[in-house]
Amino acid sequence: MAIADIQPADELEKEIRAAGGTAAQVSLDVTDPESVAAGFAEAERQLGPLDIVVNNAAIGTPVALIQDLDVAAWERTLKINLTGSMLCIQAAARLMRPRGRGAIVNIASNVAKRGLPNRSAYVSSKWGLLGLTQTAALELVDANIRVNAICPGPVATPHLDEVMQGHARAEGRSVEQVAEDWRTGAPMRRFIELDEVANVAVFLASEESSAMTGQALNVTGGLIMS
Ligand SMILES: NC(=O)c1ccc[n+]([C@@H]2O[C@H](COP(=O)([O-])OP(=O)(O)OC[C@H]3O[C@@H](n4cnc5c(N)ncnc54)[C@H](O)[C@@H]3O)[C@@H](O)[C@H]2O)c1
Structure with a gap:
């Protein structure tokens, strides 16, 4: 790897x-x-030869209302999360198409399917990533390259801690309050484990999912059901 x-x-x-x-x-x-x-x-x-590409790189900031948003920060998020994923899909497509095989997995988010106050840049980048996933799936289907996405709920990582601290500041609450809300917000009332996302990535990259392309699978403990 x-x-x-x-x-x-x-x-x-x-x-x-x-x-x-x-x-x-x-x-x-x-x-x-x-x-x-x-x-x-x-x-x-x-x-x-690369047969599988997982687009995972992203940033979660800025955490601010749209009315207060710094345009440069908005643009930086879209550049890393959305343009970055496009450039990696582009590089992957150029290598994989001549070989006639490949699987691309884009790590989106539960907020690729809903809004979230204070996170317009991140939310927009992840909604955009699902559009990019469907479009790349259509463009690459003839080359036997499948393109799918995963929409995880909150996963306990340092990235999540930083994001929850940003929400606590922006919402005038304690980090503990934000964490408790996010942890219990889904029907399963817990955070998602790293392995629970990785397992779905392995599935989408493998022949086990050979009839799937352009899909966005929720790994959210039931938070998102559509
Ligand atoms: N942690 C969560 O709760 C959560 C929930 C839903 C979705 N996600 C998504 O899962 C993925 C991984 O998140 P994570 O929590 O492990 O975050 P993370 O910050 O640990 O990982 C993101 C990685 O991207 C890299 N990166 C940032 N900018 C880059 C650039 N310009 N070029 C190359 N690499 C760059 C960082 O160095 C970092 O290693 C992200 O796409 C994130 O949006 C995370």
């Missing part, structure tokens, strides 16, 4: 190797077409 990130991912690489997997780190910036193309080429040089 190639771990492509703008920052080092030594711990993740160690974890994959310890579990018996093959891992290589590739440094790339998803907002830069040249960096993406070079990163994909480097991944293929180290690991062989």
Whole structure:
């Protein structure tokens, strides 16, 4: 597996190797077409042809009402979350089409299917990602490349802590209150585990989902049902 990130991912690489997997780190910036193309080429040089690409890179900020939103912050979020995913799909399509096989999995969010106050940039980027998923699925179906998305609910990660702190500040509440609301907001009344998202990514990348393309699967503990 190639771990492509703008920052080092030594711990993740160690974890994959310890579990018996093959891992290589590739440094790339998803907002830069040249960096993406070079990163994909480097991944293929180290690991062989790429059959599966998971678009996971994203940022969750800014946390502010639209009336107070800084346009540069809005644009940065769309550039990383949406343009970045498009550039990685573009690079993947160029490599996969001649081989006539591939699977692309885009990590969206539960807020790709609903609104959320104070998060217009992130929400819009994730709604856009579902449109991009459906369009890429249609464009690549003839090349036997499937494109699907996952819409996770809140997953207990450092990213979530940072986002909940932003909500607490913006909403004048404590982080504990925000966390309790988010944890109990879904019918299952808990956060989603990392493995519960990863398992669905493995499914969508595998032949087990061979008749699925353009789909957006909810992994939200029942929060989103459509
Ligand atoms: N954590 C949650 O609750 C949650 C819920 C729903 C969806 N998601 C989505 O899941 C995915 C992973 O989230 P996470 O919580 O693990 O966040 P994370 O911050 O741990 O991971 C995101 C990664 O993207 C990388 N990145 C940021 N900008 C980049 C750039 N320009 N080029 C390359 N890499 C870049 C970061 O370095 C980071 O390693 C994201 O798409 C996020 O929107 C997360």
